[in-house]
Amino acid sequence: MGFKKYLKANLKHQKQCAMTKQKPLKIAVYSGEVPSTTFIERLIDGLAEAGHTIYLFGARTGRLGYRNGVKNFSYKQNRLYKLLYLAHYTILLWMFRPKDKLQLDALLKTRSKTLLYEKVKCYPVLWHRPDIFHIQWAKGLSDWMWVRDFGIKIVVSFLGTHINYSPITIPEIGLMYKKHFPNVDGFHAVSKAIALKGTLYGADRNKIKVVYSGMDLDTLDLHQETPKNEIFKMISVGRAHWVKGYTYAIDACKILKNSNFLFEYTIVGGLGDLELEHQIHDLGLANEVKLMGRLPFENIKHYINRADVLLLPSVEEGIANVVLEAMALKTIVLSTDCGGMNEVIENGKNGFLIPVRDPEAMAEAIFHLKTIPTEVKQDIVNRAKKTVDRQHSERQMAEGIIELYERTMQT
Amino acid sequence: MAHTNQSIALVLSQAPGYSETFFKNKIYGLESNGFEVILFLDYIGPTEFSCKIVQTTSFNGNLFNDTIYSVKSLFNCLFVYPKQSLKHYRLDRKSGFSFFASLRRLVLNQRFFAYRVDWLHFGFGMLAVGRENIAETIGAKMAVSFRGFDHYLSPIKHPGCYDLLFKKHLKYHVLSNSMKQDLEDRGIMPNSIMVITPAIDTDFFSLHVRDKPTSVLQLVTLARLHWIKGLDYTLRALAILNSLNVPFHYTIIGDGDQKERLLFTAHQLGIFDRVSFVGKLPQEEVKSYLEQSDIYIQYSIQEGFCNAVLEAQAMGCLCVVSDAEGLSENVLDGVTGWVVPKREPKALAKKILEVSQLSDSKKQQIREVAIDRIKREFSVEQQIGHFIDFYKNF
Numbered sequence: 001m002g003f004k005k006y007l008k009a010n011l012k013h014q015k016q017c018a019m020t021k022q023k024p025l026k027i028a029v030y031s032g033e034v035p036s037t038t039f040i041e042r043l044i045d046g047l048a049e050a051g052h053t054i055y056l057f058g059a060r061t062g063r064l065g066y067r068n069g070v071k072n073f074s075y076k077q078n079r080l081y082k083l084l085y086l087a088h089y090t091i092l093l094w095m096f097r098p099k100d101k102l103q104l105d106a107l108l109k110t111r112s113k114t115l116l117y118e119k120v121k122c123y124p125v126l127w128h129r130p131d132i133f134h135i136q137w138a139k140g141l142s143d144w145m146w147v148r149d150f151g152i153k154i155v156v157s158f159l160g161t162h163i164n165y166s167p168i169t170i171p172e173i174g175l176m177y178k179k180h181f182p183n184v185d186g187f188h189a190v191s192k193a194i195a196l197k198g199t200l201y202g203a204d205r206n207k208i209k210v211v212y213s214g215m216d217l218d219t220l221d222l223h224q225e226t227p228k229n230e231i232f233k234m235i236s237v238g239r240a241h242w243v244k245g246y247t248y249a250i251d252a253c254k255i256l257k258n259s260n261f262l263f264e265y266t267i268v269g270g271l272g273d274l275e276l277e278h279q280i281h282d283l284g285l286a287n288e289v290k291l292m293g294r295l296p297f298e299n300i301k302h303y304i305n306r307a308d309v310l311l312l313p314s315v316e317e318g319i320a321n322v323v324l325e326a327m328a329l330k331t332i333v334l335s336t337d338c339g340g341m342n343e344v345i346e347n348g349k350n351g352f353l354i355p356v357r358d359p360e361a362m363a364e365a366i367f368h369l370k371t372i373p374t375e376v377k378q379d380i381v382n383r384a385k386k387t388v389d390r391q392h393s394e395r396q397m398a399e400g401i402i403e404l405y406e407r408t409m410q411t
Numbered sequence: 412m413a414h415t416n417q418s419i420a421l422v423l424s425q426a427p428g429y430s431e432t433f434f435k436n437k438i439y440g441l442e443s444n445g446f447e448v449i450l451f452l453d454y455i456g457p458t459e460f461s462c463k464i465v466q467t468t469s470f471n472g473n474l475f476n477d478t479i480y481s482v483k484s485l486f487n488c489l490f491v492y493p494k495q496s497l498k499h500y501r502l503d504r505k506s507g508f509s510f511f512a513s514l515r516r517l518v519l520n521q522r523f524f525a526y527r528v529d530w531l532h533f534g535f536g537m538l539a540v541g542r543e544n545i546a547e548t549i550g551a552k553m554a555v556s557f558r559g560f561d562h563y564l565s566p567i568k569h570p571g572c573y574d575l576l577f578k579k580h581l582k583y584h585v586l587s588n589s590m591k592q593d594l595e596d597r598g599i600m601p602n603s604i605m606v607i608t609p610a611i612d613t614d615f616f617s618l619h620v621r622d623k624p625t626s627v628l629q630l631v632t633l634a635r636l637h638w639i640k641g642l643d644y645t646l647r648a649l650a651i652l653n654s655l656n657v658p659f660h661y662t663i664i665g666d667g668d669q670k671e672r673l674l675f676t677a678h679q680l681g682i683f684d685r686v687s688f689v690g691k692l693p694q695e696e697v698k699s700y701l702e703q704s705d706i707y708i709q710y711s712i713q714e715g716f717c718n719a720v721l722e723a724q725a726m727g728c729l730c731v732v733s734d735a736e737g738l739s740e741n742v743l744d745g746v747t748g749w750v751v752p753k754r755e756p757k758a759l760a761k762k763i764l765e766v767s768q769l770s771d772s773k774k775q776q777i778r779e780v781a782i783d784r785i786k787r788e789f790s791v792e793q794q795i796g797h798f799i800d801f802y803k804n805f
Binding site for chain 1: 563564567568638639643647669670671672674675676678679680712713754
């Protein structure tokens with residue numbers, strides 16, 4: 001069943017629910033900015049198509065184009081707009097819900113931040129009162145715990161850095177999580193690994209639902225032959241941030257070069273990073289390792305398709321989207337065993353895993369990859385494709401998140 | 412001392428602070444040897460210098476201010492320094508700059524035209540970029556100091572940034588023989604390059620009593636939390652020691668934008684409790700940390716010379732450093748400390764273990780040789796002498 005068909009079925013289901021008095025939910029998907037990241041926009045789209053009403057709050061930072069069912073209450077980033085926006089909600093609340101307004105005002109006053117800005121952020125949420133307020137970036141949680149006082153349920157996503165290392169490197173964030181997580185109504189985790197990390201800060205295991213990210217798999221159907229490159233082509237895709245571990249991959253390249261292994265390594269998104277540029281220069285890898293700027297996914301797709309291996313040298317991840325994309329494109333993946341990567345990749349079956357921060361192991365794995373016969377490679381990429389089809393469809397994501405919301409509403 | 416009557420315009424980005432004692436010492440020393448020093452600074456902040464201080468431009472990003480200043484500068488060029496301006500403009504045009512680029516450079520550089528000095532000395536390489544023709548315009552000799560980052564990394568960040576500079580007639584000051592060699596490889600004549608190593612305050616950094624060694628090996632590094640300092644590799648080496656059950660504690664003195672990365676690295680490697688990030692500290696506290704440490708580590712990826720390693724040797728720490736550029740001249744391998752190839756955490760771990768297991772007498776011997784060498788070769792007085800030679804013989 002394709003995604004569209006599924007949605008139709010789901011829509012029918014929603015209508016049935018409505019008839020049996022199970023109302024569609026009003027859900028605020030909150031990331032602070034409208035529009036948000038690709039991943040979050042995909043989620044919004046999926047939820048709206050399934051018949052729920054999506055409320056968007058926050059600052060407007062770009063062009064909008066939402067389907068029916070998505071209600072946009074974001075504010076433009078200029079003073080006059082914000083002033084009128086605030087006046088609008090102040091009057092509505094003052095006229096129709098004065099008690100609630102007083103209660104919220106008292107609460108906001110206790111915060112040290114600028115009161116007017118807080119009101120711009122919070123009044124619309126109080127006025128529209130969604131059933132569920134779903135926070136994408138956990139670091140912002142303490143600003144929104146108040147919604148529970150007005151009968152709104154709070155759901156928090158565990159997406160990546162906010163759970164993986166922020167609470168370790170910034171102890172105050174860890175303390176804030178420990179204070180608020182026990183009162184949160186539901187959690188969405190992008191992997192089992194990150195769910196486990198969330199429990200370290202007091203998230204109730206029973207309130208966490210692991211929902212894997214959904215990919216638009218139809219656009220990832222290139223059906224190309226396994227590349228037959230004389231020079232072994234490796235590629236990584238992602239911004240030049242330390243968490244991506246590119247320095248380890250470049251150190252591994254040095255080992256490859258010392259063994260006279262012919263290869264080419266491209267880091268899409270690494271251009272302009274002085275640490276990487278210096279390392280390439282320092283290790284004499286200018287002919288083998290190339291840094292490229294950011295590219296639209298259409299182009300990246302072709303790069304991945306032509307590569308012998310997609311390398312994910314990260315030290316930490318939720319589940320890296322680029323790995324899922326490579327698997328869907330039938331390119332072999334060599335990934336570090338970080339975060340939830342081992343929930344997608346089974347070493348030797350549908351891809352390869354190596355320990356984090358270990359250039360020697362990475363080089364070894366690359367030597368090994370080169371020796372694998374084509375038929376075996378074919379089996380591996382076929383299994384990889386099956387894994388993402390089964391585990392990372394948009395359908396299972398929308399279904400999973402809706403299930404989480406319904407469960408949350410029942411508590 | 413003989414009175415030389417030479418004047419030097421020294422160009423810096425900002426008034427040298429605590430970490431740039433190198434420059435501070437130099438200025439005091441030059442003045443007491445009869446040199447007149449004028450300091451040109453891009454940013455003027457609180458400063459302790461007695462010498463004349465000039466701000467290179469008054470641009471500050473405010474549109475109103477910058478417009479007024481541009482007009483004023485053009486007026487100065489046309490009516491106050493017409494001769495110099497014409498010369499600078501012609502030199503720039505000859506160097507291949509367009510009319511507008513030359514005009515822009517003129518506005519940015521006109522403050523220098525009012526001064527008659529014997530030397531125009533740029534404190535580090537990038538400060539001379541855009542100012543290549545000033546010295547010739549005002550009839551001064553040009554000198555440039557290369558210190559490390561400007562020498563090894565700026566050309567990667569800004570390809571070709573020194574192309575024009577290297578065509579000019581000037582004198583180069585570098586911190587190490589390896590930097591000198593590198594300049595020669597880039598086509599600079601050896602006789603125009605002088606190596607003058609940094610100096611430290613050998614009176615302040617002198618050892619009175621070393622604490623008795625504890626059962627836990629005390630390791631220390633003094634470094635900005637920047638990737639060039641190789642702290643990621645250092646932590647990986649320490650994780651190896653940890654897996655061998657070597658009891659140690661590692662203290663990193665310094666701050667920087669890589670703190671999050673390093674904290675997480677320590678956490679992921681399972682040595683979070685054995686590493687302290689104590690931030691940037693005043694010299695007295697640095698000294699006390701050095702007194703209490705057994706081994707000083709400087710496993711940098713790139714390093715001009717590194718004053719901190721000189722200070723650590725003076726304080727009797729056993730120094731284990733990488734072979735990044737100037738470091739292998741700073742520490743003499745097997746004589747005043749140990750040099751390990753960079754980017755090889757296993758080799759570093761092995762060396763630290765080896766050093767910690769040396770006999771007390773061997774350790775003492777290395778310490779004494781190191782302390783003696785620092786006192787003899789890296790004092791401020793000795794450095795000032797070299798700089799006087801630098802300016803006298805061209």
